[in-house]
Amino acid sequence: MPSQTPIEQHAIIGDMRSAALVTGAATIDWLCWPCFDSPPVFAALLDRETGGACTVEGGWTAAGRAYRAGTAILDTHLTRGDAAITVTDLMPLSIIADPGNTGPDADAPGRIVRILTCMAGLAEIDLRIAPRFDWGATRVKPALDDGQARWPGRPIRAAATHPIRIEGADARITATLAKGERLILILSHDEDVRIVIDADPVSATAAYWAHWSSASHYQADHAALMLRSAITLKLLTHSASGGMIAAVTTSLPEAIGHGRNWDYRFVWTRDAIFCVSAFMALGFQREAAEFLRFLHHRDGEGGHGPLQVMYALDGPVPDEVSHPALRGWRDSAPVRSGNGANDQAQHEIFGEYLAGLNLYTELHGTDGLCRELVENLESFVRRCARAAIDRFPIPDQGIWELRGPARHLLHSKAMCWVAVDRARRIADRLGFVPDPDWQDIADHMLEQLCTQGWNNEAGAYTMEYGGTDLDISTLRLGLMDVLDPKSEHFRKTIAAHETALGRSGFHDRYRFDDGLAGREGAFLTGTFWMAGALAASGDRDAAARAIAPALAAASDLGLYGEEIDPDSGAHLGNFPQGLSHMALIHEVLRIHGDDPGR
Numbered sequence: 001m002p003s004q005t006p007i008e009q010h011a012i013i014g015d016m017r018s019a020a021l022v023t024g025a026a027t028i029d030w031l032c033w034p035c036f037d038s039p040p041v042f043a044a045l046l047d048r049e050t051g052g053a054c055t056v057e058g059g060w061t062a063a064g065r066a067y068r069a070g071t072a073i074l075d076t077h078l079t080r081g082d083a084a085i086t087v088t089d090l091m092p093l094s095i096i097a098d099p100g101n102t103g104p105d106a107d108a109p110g111r112i113v114r115i116l117t118c119m120a121g122l123a124e125i126d127l128r129i130a131p132r133f134d135w136g137a138t139r140v141k142p143a144l145d146d147g148q149a150r151w152p153g154r155p156i157r158a159a160a161t162h163p164i165r166i167e168g169a170d171a172r173i174t175a176t177l178a179k180g181e182r183l184i185l186i187l188s189h190d191e192d193v194r195i196v197i198d199a200d201p202v203s204a205t206a207a208y209w210a211h212w213s214s215a216s217h218y219q220a221d222h223a224a225l226m227l228r229s230a231i232t233l234k235l236l237t238h239s240a241s242g243g244m245i246a247a248v249t250t251s252l253p254e255a256i257g258h259g260r261n262w263d264y265r266f267v268w269t270r271d272a273i274f275c276v277s278a279f280m281a282l283g284f285q286r287e288a289a290e291f292l293r294f295l296h297h298r299d300g301e302g303g304h305g306p307l308q309v310m311y312a313l314d315g316p317v318p319d320e321v322s323h324p325a326l327r328g329w330r331d332s333a334p335v336r337s338g339n340g341a342n343d344q345a346q347h348e349i350f351g352e353y354l355a356g357l358n359l360y361t362e363l364h365g366t367d368g369l370c371r372e373l374v375e376n377l378e379s380f381v382r383r384c385a386r387a388a389i390d391r392f393p394i395p396d397q398g399i400w401e402l403r404g405p406a407r408h409l410l411h412s413k414a415m416c417w418v419a420v421d422r423a424r425r426i427a428d429r430l431g432f433v434p435d436p437d438w439q440d441i442a443d444h445m446l447e448q449l450c451t452q453g454w455n456n457e458a459g460a461y462t463m464e465y466g467g468t469d470l471d472i473s474t475l476r477l478g479l480m481d482v483l484d485p486k487s488e489h490f491r492k493t494i495a496a497h498e499t500a501l502g503r504s505g506f507h508d509r510y511r512f513d514d515g516l517a518g519r520e521g522a523f524l525t526g527t528f529w530m531a532g533a534l535a536a537s538g539d540r541d542a543a544a545r546a547i548a549p550a551l552a553a554a555s556d557l558g559l560y561g562e563e564i565d566p567d568s569g570a571h572l573g574n575f576p577q578g579l580s581h582m583a584l585i586h587e588v589l590r591i592h593g594d595d596p597g598r
Contacts, residue, residue: 003330004044004045004048004329004330005023005024005025005027005029005045006570006571007252007329007561007570007571007572007573007575008555008559008560008561008570008571008575009023009024009555010022010023010029010030010045010555010559010575011023011065011067011074011076011089011557011559012072012232012235012248012559012576013072013073013074013089013090013091013112013235014072014091014235014248015091015092015093015106015108015110016093016104016106016108016234016235016237016238016239017034017035017036017108017110017238017239017240018031018032018033018034018035018036018038018091018110018189019031019032019036019091019235019236019248020042020089020091020112021045021248021249021575022074022076022089024062024065024076025055025056025060025062025076025078026055026056026060026062026076026078026087026089027044027053027054027055027056028042028053028054028055028089028112028114029042029043029044029045029048029051029053030042030043030044030045030046030248030249031112032248032265033110033155033156033189034110034155034189034190035238035313035314036238036245036248036265036313037245037265037266037312037313038155039133039134039135039337040052040132040135041131041132041133041154041155041156042054042131042132043132043135043136043326045249045252045329046136046251046326046327046328046329046335047136047325047326047327047328047335049327050132050136050325050326050327051132051136051326052130052131052132052136053128053130054114054127054128054129054130054185054187055127055128055130056078056085056087056116056125056126056127057126057127057128058080058124058125058126059080060078060079060080060085061078061079061080062076062077062078063077063078063079063084064076064077065077065556065557066557067228067231067557068206068209070209070210070213070214070227070231071205071206071209071210071213071231072090072091072209072231072235073088073089073090073202073205073206073209074088074089074090075087075088076088076089077119080123080124081121082120082121082122083118083120083121083122083123083124084118084119084120084121084123085116085117085118085119085123085125085177086116086117086119087114087115087116088113088114088115088116088117088202089112089113089114090112090113090201090202090205091108091111091112091113091205092108092109092111092113092201092204092205093106093107093108093204093205093208093209094106094107094204094205094207094208095204095207095208095211101286101289101368101369101370102242102289102290102293102370103239103240104239104240105212105239105286106208106239108239109188110188110189110190111186111187111188111189111195112186112187113184113185113186113201113202114127114184114185114186114187115182115183115184115185115201115202116177116182116183116184116185117177117180117181117182118177118178118179118180118181118182119179120179121179122176122177122178123176123177123178124174124176125173125174125175125176125177125183126172126173126174127160127172127173127174127175127183127185128170128171128172129149129158129170129171129172129173129185129187130169130170130171131151131154131156131169132169133151133154134325135323135325135326135335135337136323136325136326137323137325139168139169140152140153140154140169141166141168141169142158142166142169142170142171143166144164144166145194146194147159147163147164148164148194148195149164149166149171150191150192151191152191153191154191155189155190155191156187156188156189156191157187157188157189157190157191157192157193157195158171158185158186158187158188158195159185159186159188159194159195159197160173160183160184160185160186160197161182161183161184161197162174162175162183173185184197184201186201209231212231212234213227213230213231215282215283215284216230216282216283216284217282217283218282218283218589218593220592220593221588221592221593222551222588222592224558225551225554225558225584225588226282226584226585226588228557228558228559229278229558229581229582229584229585230278230279230282230284230581230585232558232559232576232578232581233275233278233279233287233578233581233582234284234287235248235576236248236275236576236578237287237290237291238313239290241294241297241313241314242289242290242291242292242293242294243267243272243291243294243311243313244267244271244272244275244276244287244291244294244578245264245265245266245267245313245578246264246265246266246267246268246271246272246574246577246578246579247264247265247562247573247574247575247576247577247578248265248574248575248576249264249265249574249575250262250263250264250265250335250336250337250574251263251326251328251329251332251334251335251336251574252329252332252561252572252573252574252575253328253329253330253332253518253572253573254518254520254521254562254563254572254573255332255516255517255518255519255520255521255572256329256330256332256518256572257330257331257332257518258332258516258517258518259332259333259334259516259517259518260516260517260518260520261328261332261333261334261335261336262336262339262341262574263320263336263337263338263339264574264577266310266311266312266313266317266339267294267310267311267312267313268309268310269295269307269308269309269310269311269349269352269353270309270346270348270349270352270399271578271579271582272291272578273291273349273352273353273355273356274352274578274579274582274583274586275291275578275579275581275582276288276291276292276356276360277355277356277359277582277586278581278582278585278586280359280360280363280364281585281586281589282585285363285364285368286368288356288360289360289364289368289369289370292356292357292360292369292370292373293369293370293372293373294311295307295353296370296372296373296376296380297370297372298311299380305383305387306350306380306383306384306387307349307350307353307384307387308342308349309341309342309343309344309346309349310339310341310342317338317339317342318337318338319338319340320336320337320338320339320340321336321337321338322334322335322336323335323336323337341397341401344396344397344401345391345394345395345396345397345406346396346397346398346399346401346412347388347391347392347394347396347398347412347413347415347416348398348399348411348412348414348415348416349415350384350385350387350388350391350415350416350419351388351414351415351416351417351418351419351422351480352415352418353384353419354381354384354385354388354418354419354422354423354426355418355422355480357381357422357426358422358425358426358429361426361429361430362425362429365430366430377430378427378430378432381423381426381427382423382435384419384423385419385420385423385435385438386435387419388415388416388419388420389416389419389420389441391416392413392416392417392445394406395407395408395409396409396412398411398412398473399411399412399473400471400473400509400510400514402514403514403515403516404515407463407464407467408452408464408465408466409463409464409471410449410453410461410462410463410464410465410471410474410477411463411471411473411474411476411477413445413448413449413453413465414449414453414476414477414480414482415480416445417442417445417446417449417482418480418481418482420438420441420442420445421442421481423438424438424439424442446482449482450483452465452466453465453474454489455467455468458470458496459492459496460474460492460493460495460496460497461474461477461483461489461490461493462474463510463512469510469511469512470496470497470500470501470510470511471509471510472497472501472507472508472509472510472523472526472529472530473509473526473529474493474497475493475494475497475526475529475530475532475533476529477490478490478493478494478533478536478537479529479532479533479536485533485536485537485538486536486537486538490533490537491537494530494533494534494537497530498530501526503522503566504522504549504566504567505527505548505549505566506522506523506524506526506527506549506550506553506564506566507522507523507526507527507529507530508520508522508523508526509523509526520563520572521562521563521564521565521566521571521572521573522563522564522565522566523562523563524550524553524560524561524562524563524564524577524580524583525562525579525580525582525583527546527547527549527550528547528550528580528583528584528586528587529583529587530546531543531544531546531547531550531587531590531591532583532586532587532590532591534546535587535590535591536590540591543587543590543591544591547587547588547591550584551584551588553569553571555571559575559576560575560576560577560580560581560584561573561574561575561576561577561580562574562575562577562579562580
């Protein structure tokens with residue numbers, strides 16, 4: 001089987017409905033249509049032989065690539081002999097003049113535009129469009145419809161400025177371009193709608209991204225990387241619902257050749273709230289408000305409490321199933337869709353939500369929030385706080401979705417305290433009366449977690465009550481005002497975690513046996529948290545040194561997976577990972593800017 005493109009050598013383009021990944025050789029090897037969580041039509045990312053792709057064939061050599069500044073428009077440069085071409089990839093968008101407080105801020109026709117421009121010499125183009133269906137199990141012979149290719153009964157149609165021909169289950173376009181000439185290919189997910197090729201398919205999309213990016217007010221160190229992270233988070237946002245998925249892919253492994261492969265094309269309440277606060281920290285109010293709308297509209301769904309661990313963009317999270325027709329990235333089977341962590345107990349979500357809402361109301365009051373949330377805000381805050389109170393004494397699987405018996409996890413306990421603390425702050429700010437027992441309960445929670453979470457043998461706060469294992473999420477207690485980050489106990493906790501979890505400048509989540517095969521990569525967000533903890537403790541010089549390896553680990557386009565192999569620098573896990581980009585934003589602001597905190 002041909003080797004697969006390294007994870008970090010992908011770019012993302014998108015339209016806030018779906019997204020595609022593009023390699024440095026201008027191959028589109030991942031596209032789920034018409035939505036993020038739809039089955040893929042291109043999945044060569046997970047199996048080059050059977051997955052399907054859109055490729056520029058004929059022995060072209062990659063010669064560099066870049067996003068146009070402040071946009072999600074990608075230019076990839078290819079050479080062959082004396083010829084040179086630039087492949088411009090985008091998913092078209094146009095500004096909605098008056099989008100109101102809710103819903104999409106851009107029109108999106110649901111298309112991919114590929115423009116191949118000859119930059120030098122005489123370019124012999126061979127463009128192959130090879131979709132596959134049913135997770136690689138099915139090939140469908142396309143038909144020509146007045147010059148356009150469509151795959152009957154399947155969500156893809158192709159039109160081009162040059163003739164299309166059919167070869168088996170594929171469509172191909174060959175052309176000879178002189179310098180300055182171009183070939184335009186447009187792919188659409190609506191097989192029944194004929195495509196009209198715009199002579200200028202780029203300008204409206206460029207105008208949208210320029211307008212959107214101008215809202216960022218961060219201009220200090222690493223500004224370009226910060227803006228790229230914000231654009232990436234925007235590309236993970238589903239504009240119709242306001243939901244924000246964790247990543248656009250499924251089954252990219254955390255440990256090559258093993259089964260640590262999960263579907264991240266869903267909305268994790270915790271991760272998305274992290275991203276909401278990152279948006280607000282940079283000045284993107286609307287995106288934060290839209291996710292709060294998403295959660296409010298899904299309130300109580302399925303008979304659950306005020307929040308669930310995760311959501312699909314529409315309807316319930318599907319059951320976890322495997323797709324054997326795809327061999328997986330570098331044979332890391334199984335390829336999965338759906339996610340079995342949906343029914344776990346993860347009690348920290350209430351604190352995460354109320355921390356995000358607290359920051360929003362601190363910065364903006366209720367301005368920009370959807371009407372239904374404003375009308376029910378007091379009730380929703382009380383229910384979230386009460387849910388955290390009720391769950392505080394109960395063990396759970398926690399932030400890492402641990403398999404096996406539930407545990408009394410320190411991070412989960414601390415975030416239950418955060419829920420009550422932030423509920424009190426919101427009540428004071430918005431002028432409603434806190435529940436009379438909130439203060440006493442919060443005091444009791446804090447006393448218990450500080451007493452039972454500290455371990456003299458480890459010289460640190462540990463992962464669970466009575467345990468000795470360390471867990472990088474414990475550092476968040478100093479970042480969320482649970483613990484005084486300048487206290488002796490917290491500084492000792494930082495040092496202990498650096499010693500126990502550090503790996504060549506990066507950091508593992510934990511080191512205990514979690515019941516899954518294979519050693520996962522270092523957790524990029526953990527390294528950002530370590531740097532943030534050092535900054536919060538008062539040592540900004542050490543924080544700057546600690547964050548440097550993670551900043552340097554960004555791909556050539558400024559993108560991150562979930563994890564990294566510290567030895568090779570290769571990215572692991574689903575891509576691009578919203579949590580990594582969120583953590584970068586927060587901790588760069590903490591070290592180099594003015595982070596308003598959470």
